Amino acid sequence: MKPKVAFFDFTSCEGCQLNKLNLENDLLDILKHVEIVEFREAMDDKADAYDIAFIEGSISSPSCVERIHDIRRRSKILVALGSCAVNGGVNAMKNLQPIDEVRETVYGEDKYLFATLPAMSVSSIVKVDYEVRGCPMTQQDFLKLLVSLVLGKQAPRYDSPVCVECKLSENECLYNRGMVCLGPITRGGCDAICPSFGQFCTGCRGLLDEPNYIGMLEVMTNHGISLDEAKKRMLLFNSNEVQL
Amino acid sequence: MSQDLNIKVHHLTRVEGHGNIVVNMKDGVLEKAHLSIVEPPRFFEAMMKGRSFHEAAIITSRICGICSLGHQITSLVATEDALGLEISEQTELLRKLLVNGATLQSNVLHAYFLAAPDFLKVGSVFPLIATHKDVVLRALRMKRLANDIGDIVSGRAVHPITPVPGGFTRIPEKSELVELKRRLLEEALPDGIATIETMKSLAGAIPQFERETEYISLKHPDEYALYQGDIFSSDSGAQDVHNYLDVTNEFIVDHSTSKHARFNRSSYFVGALARWNNNHTQLVPEALEAAEAMGLKPNCYNPYMNTIAQVVEAVHVIFDSVRIIDTLLEKGLKNEKPNQTPTRYGRGIGSNEVPRGILFHDYTYDKKGSIVEANCIIPTGQNLANIDDDMKKLVPEIIAKSKEEITADLEMLVRAYDPCISCSVHMLDVDFIE
Numbered sequence: 001m002k003p004k005v006a007f008f009d010f011t012s013c014e015g016c017q018l019n020k021l022n023l024e025n026d027l028l029d030i031l032k033h034v035e036i037v038e039f040r041e042a043m044d045d046k047a048d049a050y051d052i053a054f055i056e057g058s059i060s061s062p063s064c065v066e067r068i069h070d071i072r073r074r075s076k077i078l079v080a081l082g083s084c085a086v087n088g089g090v091n092a093m094k095n096l097q098p099i100d101e102v103r104e105t106v107y108g109e110d111k112y113l114f115a116t117l118p119a120m121s122v123s124s125i126v127k128v129d130y131e132v133r134g135c136p137m138t139q140q141d142f143l144k145l146l147v148s149l150v151l152g153k154q155a156p157r158y159d160s161p162v163c164v165e166c167k168l169s170e171n172e173c174l175y176n177r178g179m180v181c182l183g184p185i186t187r188g189g190c191d192a193i194c195p196s197f198g199q200f201c202t203g204c205r206g207l208l209d210e211p212n213y214i215g216m217l218e219v220m221t222n223h224g225i226s227l228d229e230a231k232k233r234m235l236l237f238n239s240n241e242v243q244l
Numbered sequence: 245m246s247q248d249l250n251i252k253v254h255h256l257t258r259v260e261g262h263g264n265i266v267v268n269m270k271d272g273v274l275e276k277a278h279l280s281i282v283e284p285p286r287f288f289e290a291m292m293k294g295r296s297f298h299e300a301a302i303i304t305s306r307i308c309g310i311c312s313l314g315h316q317i318t319s320l321v322a323t324e325d326a327l328g329l330e331i332s333e334q335t336e337l338l339r340k341l342l343v344n345g346a347t348l349q350s351n352v353l354h355a356y357f358l359a360a361p362d363f364l365k366v367g368s369v370f371p372l373i374a375t376h377k378d379v380v381l382r383a384l385r386m387k388r389l390a391n392d393i394g395d396i397v398s399g400r401a402v403h404p405i406t407p408v409p410g411g412f413t414r415i416p417e418k419s420e421l422v423e424l425k426r427r428l429l430e431e432a433l434p435d436g437i438a439t440i441e442t443m444k445s446l447a448g449a450i451p452q453f454e455r456e457t458e459y460i461s462l463k464h465p466d467e468y469a470l471y472q473g474d475i476f477s478s479d480s481g482a483q484d485v486h487n488y489l490d491v492t493n494e495f496i497v498d499h500s501t502s503k504h505a506r507f508n509r510s511s512y513f514v515g516a517l518a519r520w521n522n523n524h525t526q527l528v529p530e531a532l533e534a535a536e537a538m539g540l541k542p543n544c545y546n547p548y549m550n551t552i553a554q555v556v557e558a559v560h561v562i563f564d565s566v567r568i569i570d571t572l573l574e575k576g577l578k579n580e581k582p583n584q585t586p587t588r589y590g591r592g593i594g595s596n597e598v599p600r601g602i603l604f605h606d607y608t609y610d611k612k613g614s615i616v617e618a619n620c621i622i623p624t625g626q627n628l629a630n631i632d633d634d635m636k637k638l639v640p641e642i643i644a645k646s647k648e649e650i651t652a653d654l655e656m657l658v659r660a661y662d663p664c665i666s667c668s669v670h671m672l673d674v675d676f677i678e
Binding site for chain 2: 009011012013014015016017018019021022024025027028031036039040043045060090091093094097101103116136193197198199229232233236
């Protein structure tokens with residue numbers, strides 16, 4: 001029997017889901033091996049239980065917390081999909097400011113109408129079995145994990161910095177081109193796509209297990225930005241992870 | 245149907261984001277008919293504070309995956325306006341090509357994957373793989389090509405990489421553009437023509453409903469405005485984008501985490517149908533022929549026809565993309581560096597037409613190039629009041645139908661706007677209260 005697969009979105013941009021619909025060349029083949037039973041962005045159907053539940057987005061409101069508990073209870077395997085689900089992603093930047101101030105900036109005196117919590121990773125609320133990192137998650141990463149799960153195998157975990165793949169791609173270091181790049185502390189697995197297109201690494205795949213913060217800040221400040229600005233850059237996708 | 249009606253659609257499907265439809269009629273009097281937006285708030289305006297101009301577009305692209313290119317380009321325009329960064333003609337052409345690609349991808353996604361299942365009375369595109377395989381494959385091909393425009397020119401269609409303030413971090417190769425042009429002519433064009441035929445055959449399923457409203461879009465003197473122009477209202481004419489706050493007049497309602505907007509009336513329409521009504525004479529002749537074939541006429545007051553206007557635009561952007569590539573190749577691609585040396589600081593406004601309508605980004609920078617204040621006004625947010633007004637007119641007109649049919653018509657109405665709730669916050673459930 002084909003595994004029953006479902007996709008759920010929480011606080012996010014739904015770009016990771018879109019990236020699945022953008023698997024135009026593989027979509028029909030994927031459907032031969034799994035049965036998609038719930039995918040609100042693309043279909044009406046709903047189901048009671050799932051073999052694999054893919055979760056996109058951060059947990060950032062009381063109703064999100066209830067919903068993720070409910071999905072976890074009904075899922076055999078639960079996968080966090082993309083940066084928002086894995087560590088809070090850009091959403092977690094709001095956690096750096098007092099919550100009342102944040103609500104007031106956007107909703108003014110009507111702030112009390114809208115409940116909000118700090119933006120949290122899925123794993124801070126329920127058990128997460130696997131993760132697909134990145135903002136957005138890459139289609140290759142997603143396919144690799146899906147194939148492993150369908151075959152009943154363990155999926156590999158990547159723990160080398162983006163710089164490794166950047167060097168393998170024979171890119172010139174962006175620091176030599178006057179940019180400030182987070183490659184040295186960021187978990188790779190993305191083929192260094194941003195540096196390969198001439199843009200600095202934003203840290204979207206999260207931090208290495210043991211990031212060298214001091215070294216990173218030293219490199220950044222040596223290349224012309226203030227310590228304050230360097231810290232901010234580090235926090236862009238990793239406000240919930242960085243420990244300074 | 246009795247004189248009492250309660251509908252609640254919780255987390256409407258086949259739309260981007262989370263919304264509920266709530267309708268409540270008692271003794272024949274409509275008490276409530278609205279789209280309730282329940283997407284968790286995301287607070288981007290607050291997160292932008294203190295961020296460098298290098299990061300602004302990276303952050304705002306994450307407002308929405310489907311509209312990431314639109315947010316990114318609009319963000320760049322706002323930053324360049326604030327910091328006085330001039331861009332080259334090549335940068336502008338490449339951006340217009342990207343905007344065309346994003347419009348093609350989004351309009352095709354909506355017409356085939358999100359709206360067409362309504363016309364064929366199925367719950368998603370997946371059953372259509374068995375019954376209409378050639379049509380699904382065509383839709384996938386068109387989407388792939390549109391996404392390839394994004395991948396080639398911007399590095400990645402979802403959350404693009406290369407567009408930065410002042411230009412691009414990488415310029416595409418000549419050979420890549422030549423190949424894109426070939427595929428646009430040999431693949432996209434025949435697929436586009438076949439799409440017109442498909443939509444023509446489905447047009448009978450489009451509900452007959454009309455409500456004339458105010459239509460707002462950009463307008464450009466020289467072209468069908470998608471990238472920059474003046475704000476144009478069908479009620480009161482043109483004005484500079486810097487006056488956008490006079491147009492949007494956002495207000496908060498308790499049934500929506502997304503703010504609503506109004507200008508000359510209680511609501512206004514943005515998106516493909518507004519662009520069609522305001523600017524149809526500037527479309528390429530082939531797009532005008534497509535409109536005629538599918539029964540879309542100026543001016544059209546049926547919101548369900550928004551999907552058809554999107555297909556018309558898909559035809560337009562295929563031809564326009566070929567024209568842009570020809571111009572780029574004729575002028576020769578130059579390996580330009582982005583212009584990132586600010587000449588001033590202060591406030592800047594960016595506005596573009598993204599697939600779902602007119603989008604505004606408004607940033608104020610300090611002299612270090614950090615954001616002091618940010619405001620983003622999103623097309624779906626601007627459409628919410630108009631959707632509510634449509635529902636209030638529609639429900640009494642179709643009250644003789646069964647509850648299931650009414651619910652289906654309401655869901656289809658909301659989907660026709662191609663709402664993007666992640667953007668507006670996120671969107672859709674229908675509540676019939678009984």
